[in-house]
Amino acid sequence: MEYMPDEELGLTDFIIKNRQTFEQTLLKEAVNVASKITDILNTGNIDLLKNAEKLVIYITGNQEDNLIAFAKQEGVAWAQHSLTLSFKLEWVQAIRRTLWHFMYQFDQVNGNDLNREEFFSKEKRINDLVDKFLNTFFISYSNYKDELINSQRKLVEHLSVPIIPISPTVAVLPLIGLVDSYRMQTIEEKVLMDIANLKVQRLIMDLSGVADMEMDVIDLFQKVLKGISMMGCKATITGLRPELVRKMVHSGIAFNKHSETRGTLQETLRNHLIVG
Numbered sequence: 001m002e003y004m005p006d007e008e009l010g011l012t013d014f015i016i017k018n019r020q021t022f023e024q025t026l027l028k029e030a031v032n033v034a035s036k037i038t039d040i041l042n043t044g045n046i047d048l049l050k051n052a053e054k055l056v057i058y059i060t061g062n063q064e065d066n067l068i069a070f071a072k073q074e075g076v077a078w079a080q081h082s083l084t085l086s087f088k089l090e091w092v093q094a095i096r097r098t099l100w101h102f103m104y105q106f107d108q109v110n111g112n113d114l115n116r117e118e119f120f121s122k123e124k125r126i127n128d129l130v131d132k133f134l135n136t137f138f139i140s141y142s143n144y145k146d147e148l149i150n151s152q153r154k155l156v157e158h159l160s161v162p163i164i165p166i167s168p169t170v171a172v173l174p175l176i177g178l179v180d181s182y183r184m185q186t187i188e189e190k191v192l193m194d195i196a197n198l199k200v201q202r203l204i205m206d207l208s209g210v211a212d213m214e215m216d217v218i219d220l221f222q223k224v225l226k227g228i229s230m231m232g233c234k235a236t237i238t239g240l241r242p243e244l245v246r247k248m249v250h251s252g253i254a255f256n257k258h259s260e261t262r263g264t265l266q267e268t269l270r271n272h273l274i275v276g
Contacts, residue, residue: 012060014106015099016053023049025101030094033087044081046074052095059099059129071133075140079148088137096130154186161190169201170272172265176209184220191224195231202272203228206265208239218253225258235259238268 015022026049027034037048051074058067078088103122161183165171173191195203213221228235237259248254255261262268 010060011103011106012057015056015060015102018102019053022053022056022098022102026052026094026098029097030091033091033094036087040083040087044077044083046077046081046083048091052091055092055095055133056099059126059133062125062129064129064132067129067133068136071136072140075137075142076144078137079141079144085138085141089134092130092134092137096127099126099130161187163190163194163198163200163203165198165200166269167272169199170204171198171200171202172204172206172269174206174209174265179210179213179217179221181214181217181220184217184224188220188224188227192227192231195228195233200233202234202236204236204238204265204268204272205259206239207237207244208241208265210244211241212243212247215247215251218248218251222253222255222258225255229258236262236268238262238265 033048040046040048051070054070055067057063058070074088077083078085103126161173161175163171163173171194173187175187179187191203194200225235235258237255238261240261
């Protein structure tokens with residue numbers, strides 16, 4: 001490969017001037033990624049070669065703030081499109097090797113003779129910046145994925161708290177399956193918001209699909225009932241199962257302070273629909 005030397009050029013300009021050679025070297029270093037460049041461009045509109053040059057400019061120019069901002073941007077982009085992390089790691093490591101190759105060529109064509117101290121100082125600075133890019137990228141990628149998972153989980157939890165209006169003032173909340181402390185907190189948030197938004201005056205909470213609750217969850221449920229009462233809404237609980245009632249009786253707990261209880265949802269609905 002031929003390089004175009006220029007004693008007045010710095011390392012950054014040297015790499016840009018020899019852009020074609022740099023890209024050819026990089027593609028040979030990253031064999032697995034090279035075949036995926038078009039796919040990644042089509043999937044996430046990410047131009048790997050263009051971004052590689054941008055990263056190298058930030059590294060050789062010691063532009064740490066720009067490098068960190070770019071790493072965060074790249075992390076989000078790869079997470080949004082679920083691109084393979086192993087490709088990114090291979091690509092950045094290939095950039096590191098290619099950059100070192102060009103640093104060597106730059107010194108050769110310009111007759112630079114670095115002593116041991118200068119060499120290791122330059123090596124540390126370059127490698128630290130590459131590692132900082134990788135660390136920031138992976139943190140950004142992970143944070144985006146975590147936020148996505150949490151938002152999806154919250155959406156699913158909210159969908160598992162279906163408040164169904166049956167008249168202008170009466171609504172039903174059927175609860176099914178495991179009710180843990182996390183879900184109870186979601187129930188509290190959804191119930192209080194919907195009471196206000198729907199102008200619910202009576203909320204019928206059917207627990208026939210809930211086999212059991214831990215004591216800390218029962219305590220949280222009592223607080224939910226208190227909150228419903230404070231919103232000016234009356235709570236009716238139906239379908240309490242024997243196992244849950246037994247646990248509450250033996251623990252001296254009752255829901256009747258802030259709610260009333262009825263045997264079945266069908267009976268309660270019939271009474272309220274007749275009243276309505």
